[in-house]
Amino acid sequence: MALVQIDNVSKIYQTGDVQVKALQDVTISIDEASFVTFVGPSGSGKTTMLNLIGCLDKPTKGKVFVGKKQVDAFNRRQLAAFRGSFLGFIFQAFNLFPVLTAYENVEYPLVMIKNKSISKRKEMVLKVLESVGMLNQKDKFPDQLSGGQKQRVAVARALVTQPKLVLADEPTANLDKKSAVNVIRLMRAMRDELKTTFIFSTHDPGVMEEAEVIHTLEDGKLV
Amino acid sequence: MIRIFKIALRNLMRYKRRTLLTSLLITLGLLMVILFSGLAGSFKEMMIGQITDSNLAQMQIHKRxxxxxxxxxxxxxxxxxxxxxxxxxxxxxxxxxxxxxxxxxxxxxxxxxxxxxxxxxxxxxxxxxxxxxxxxxxxxxxxxxxxxxxxxxxxxxxxxxxxxxxxxxxxxxxxxxxxxxxxxxxxxxxxxxxxxxxxxxxxxxxxxxxxxxxxxxxxxxxxxxxxxxxxxxxxxxxxxxxxxxxxxxxxxxxxxxxxxVFEIHTWKKLSPFSNIAKMIDIMTVSMKIIMIAIVLISILNVMMMSVYERVREIGTMSAMGTSPGRIMGLFLAEGLSLGLISTLVGNVIGIAGIYSLNIYKISYTFGRMDNLLLSPTISFSELAWVSATVLLVSVFATLQPAYKASRMEPVDALGHV
Structure with missing residues (x-):
């Protein structure tokens, strides 16, 4: 079985009397250690797809399997535990904690979710910061870093727990072209090094070129 | 645990002015209680001492x-x-x-x-x-x-x-x-x-x-x-x-x-001052209730604001797999830290205030007894009780905002504008 299996999934949002069909009968499978992107215009369902795979949302219809587990059947607590152990997230707006340094941001999941010892944490954080080229910036707070540097820290934070799957929703949307390509290349290098599956969304053609597998969404359907 | 409090303190320092004002308010409430308890307690003890030691005695035995x-x-x-x-x-x-x-x-x-x-x-x-x-x-x-x-x-x-x-x-x-x-x-x-x-x-x-x-x-x-x-x-x-x-x-x-055949009474039954003493006790309790209200309202307000302003951050924590209990713990630590800092500052200023009042003594006259000097004191147990109350109320006031934060759906919180 693939790492991610989406079976006949639909997601409908109800806003008052209006129904928005974000995804319609989508079936897709994503293999382990692949570097996949979802592309499509705004409102095509990219974020919804990532939210479903990322166990942040549940489908209206269909089944979602991640790591051979049917995650749409999980309760709130199980979902949180699964996300913490299996997934990593990279956000469009970086979402670094402003009160923590780059080091502490990367360390956060190891403290709050994994409960690793101090020595183990230090080893893991320094290693991943070095991998993303941010070791020399580790004591800076997010507001002291550039957009590209912030996203590198975010990548490090997503990878520090050694997840099987990293999801990134428009990870380059807030970056200039050069930084965007650098971040995507960094993600791919990490995939090569750690065999982590990366799924990200984008509508930037420059970034699309870096992906190995491209899925296009339009009006909630795969095309 | 130390890391949670470290994060809590840094989050408090993000909004320095708001934290300072809230802390000041709690400190003032605590200070008010410490000084009032010290002064009122001292007055009460002195008056009871005057009554029992100069006339009535502490207890009396009579024929029934x-x-x-x-x-x-x-x-x-x-x-x-x-x-x-x-x-x-x-x-x-x-x-x-x-x-x-x-x-x-x-x-x-x-x-x-x-x-x-x-x-x-x-x-x-x-x-x-x-x-x-x-x-x-x-x-x-x-x-x-x-x-x-x-x-x-x-x-x-x-x-x-x-x-x-x-x-x-x-x-x-x-x-x-x-x-x-x-x-x-x-x-x-x-x-x-x-x-x-x-x-x-x-x-x-x-x-x-x-x-x-x-x-x-x-x-x-x-x-x-x-x-x-x-x-x-x-x-x-x-x-x-x-x-x-x-x-x-x-x-x-x-x-x-x-x-x-016999009856025995304490000074409380024999002197009308016992009613004044009761009034002083009621006033002290009232002061404590006011302090509790100040702590409750100010911490509830600041923590609600804090949760509202950090919805995306909460969503990020939740998305990363932080358990609802941990998220709740983070906010509770923030409320508790605010209460703890205010309590420490309030205690230090309160004790300094009591010490100052003992140096610059307040004199008053009672009957022929002139120049009676108030020597306010506050016991360690009283300080501990008041401090523990502030801390408990701080946690209680944070419960609702912290619970709200822990119950946020990550997908909604991440999409919050």
Missing amino acids: GYVSSIDTSPLNLTINQKSCKKIEKILGENPDIEAYAPRIKFSAMLSNFKETTNIRLNAIDPEKEIKVCPNVSDRMKFGSGKVPDILLKPGEIIIPEKLAAGLKIEIGGSVVLVANNKDGSVNGLNFRVAGIIESILGPQGKEGYMHIKDARSLLRMEKSEVIEIALRIKKFDKLDDVYTDLKSVLAKFKNKKGKP
Whole structure:
């Protein structure tokens, strides 16, 4: 079985009397250690797809399997535990904690979710910061870093727990072209090094070129 | 845990002005309680001390029914020599009793040979009385200007100041006391006015003083017969325990009808100041309630704001797999840290305030007693109680916002604008 299996999934949002069909009968499978992107215009369902795979949302219809587990059947607590152990997230707006340094941001999941010892944490954080080229910036707070540097820290934070799957929703949307390509290349290098599956969304053609597998969404359907 | 508090403190410092204002408000509330408790408690203790140590004594034993008919100064409700010995034995064996003194209370007619008026008298054994009421002479004015070595000698009387002024009696003058004994026969004796005593709060606060031997002679009472036995205990904070203990022992003495022969009362039953003391206690509790409200409202407000402003951050935490309990813990730590900082600052300023008030003492006048100095104190247990209350209320006020944060759906929180 693939790492991610989406079976006949639909997601409908109800806003008052209006129904928005974000995804319609989508079936897709994503293999382990692949570097996949979802592309499509705004409102095509990219974020919804990532939210479903990322166990942040549940489908209206269909089944979602991640790591051979049917995650749409999980309760709130199980979902949180699964996300913490299996997934990593990279956000469009970086979402670094402003009160923590780059080091502490990367360390956060190891403290709050994994409960690793101090020595183990230090080893893991320094290693991943070095991998993303941010070791020399580790004591800076997010507001002291550039957009590209912030996203590198975010990548490090997503990878520090050694997840099987990293999801990134428009990870380059807030970056200039050069930084965007650098971040995507960094993600791919990490995939090569750690065999982590990366799924990200984008509508930037420059970034699309870096992906190995491209899925296009339009009006909630795969095309 | 340390990391959680470190993050909590940094989050508090993100909004320095808001945190500072909230902390200041809580600190002021705490300071208000510490200073008020210190001052009010000091005033209360001083007044209780004045009343019990200068006139009333901490406890009194009477023949049953005496206190309810105290206004008529009944002479038929005396404790006879035999009963006196039994009570003295009980008191002597009780390790908590520091001293006791016999008293005879009665009403008489006081004459300056021109005019006559009523007087209520407290006949005492001066040596024993001074052990029970060590400040009894504080309200007295003597001819020499100094307190004599023996407060009262037989043949001497100390009369209330208003009576002395009304009858134009001066220290060193002679007066006649005429009194009825319990059988109704009248007797009179001459006395030298040894001193004048000021009035004090309460029904026994306008009495003159004379030697107990003279009272027995005037009233033709048998040897050792008394109206009242005044008590002083070693530790005032054990008053209620000693009272309960003595009450149960005295209750074993029963008359032929099977009813208790004696009654025992603490100062609380005997002085109207106990009501003022209760009012002070109520005011102190009110202050504490106000402080709790300040802490509750300010922390609830600041934590609600904090959750509202950090919805995306909460969504990020949740998306990364932080458990709802951990998210709740983070916000609870923030509320607790705010309460803890305010409590520490409030305690430091409060203790410094109490210390300052003890250096620059507040003086006040109570009756003839001028320049009474308030020495505010606050016990460690009181400080600990107030501090623990602030911390508990801080956590309680944070519960709702923290719970709200922990229940946020990550997908909604991440999409919050």
